[in-house]
Amino acid sequence: MNEIFVFTWKLFNSSLRYLVTLIAPFTIIALPSYFISQPPESREGYITVIGLLIYLVCFSMFMSSLIFFMSQKYQDKLQSVKSNLINGAVFAPLIFLTLLIANAPIIAATIIMFNSSSFHILTLPLIIIGIYVSLKSTFAPFHLILESSKPLSAIKSSFISTNGKLGKILIILLIFYFSTSVIDVISNINSNISSINQFMFLLGVAVTLLMVSLQQIAVFKLYIDSLNTNRKENYG
Numbered sequence: 001m002n003e004i005f006v007f008t009w010k011l012f013n014s015s016l017r018y019l020v021t022l023i024a025p026f027t028i029i030a031l032p033s034y035f036i037s038q039p040p041e042s043r044e045g046y047i048t049v050i051g052l053l054i055y056l057v058c059f060s061m062f063m064s065s066l067i068f069f070m071s072q073k074y075q076d077k078l079q080s081v082k083s084n085l086i087n088g089a090v091f092a093p094l095i096f097l098t099l100l101i102a103n104a105p106i107i108a109a110t111i112i113m114f115n116s117s118s119f120h121i122l123t124l125p126l127i128i129i130g131i132y133v134s135l136k137s138t139f140a141p142f143h144l145i146l147e148s149s150k151p152l153s154a155i156k157s158s159f160i161s162t163n164g165k166l167g168k169i170l171i172i173l174l175i176f177y178f179s180t181s182v183i184d185v186i187s188n189i190n191s192n193i194s195s196i197n198q199f200m201f202l203l204g205v206a207v208t209l210l211m212v213s214l215q216q217i218a219v220f221k222l223y224i225d226s227l228n229t230n231r232k233e234n235y236g
Helices: 002-014 016-029 031-037 047-074 081-102 104-115 117-136 140-146 151-161 166-187 194-235
Strands: none
Touching: 002 016, 002 047, 002 194, 016 047, 016 081, 016 194, 031 194, 047 081, 047 140, 047 194, 081 104, 081 140, 081 151, 104 117, 117 166, 140 151, 151 194, 166 194
């Protein structure tokens, strides 16, 4: 694990300015979703629903752009932020679909939990299955973009390439989950001044996206290791 964290920090630290530039537009786009957490009387029309949908699509675009960045940085062929944003926009629908499929059991469990008392018995099994499928699909976005796989093929490849790495993946995800949870709590502390609340929300989004970048770099390192392992096995 030490090798993974050293790799992650070096790549992250050497690219911090680039990552901040990449994150900036997605932070601004997140503002409409701020109103989701507000009382109904404070909401402005359908900005909550529209804001959430836009942000989910934009998050897929961010993930795609981030994957292009990591691959280019690793090969010392880093392109401009604009170029990676364009590439990210092209692949955003496929990433969105891949993540939707990979997290389908958890999404189903959530829907049942809040909408159907008749199927509550299925909630726990779906959550357990969903966590496993989600972990096994961790490398799917990399297979999708860097190997030009289709969504289902990318998930299938991820199931194979994550063999023997689930423990490390879980450790990385848990570390960053707790870190972002702390950030989320701090950024949602309310003051009596609305503008301060909105600023804290945006700051929380920006820092969270930085943490997501850090997390994905660590996952990218595991993905690279899996490729190297497969090459060694194939060529003896």
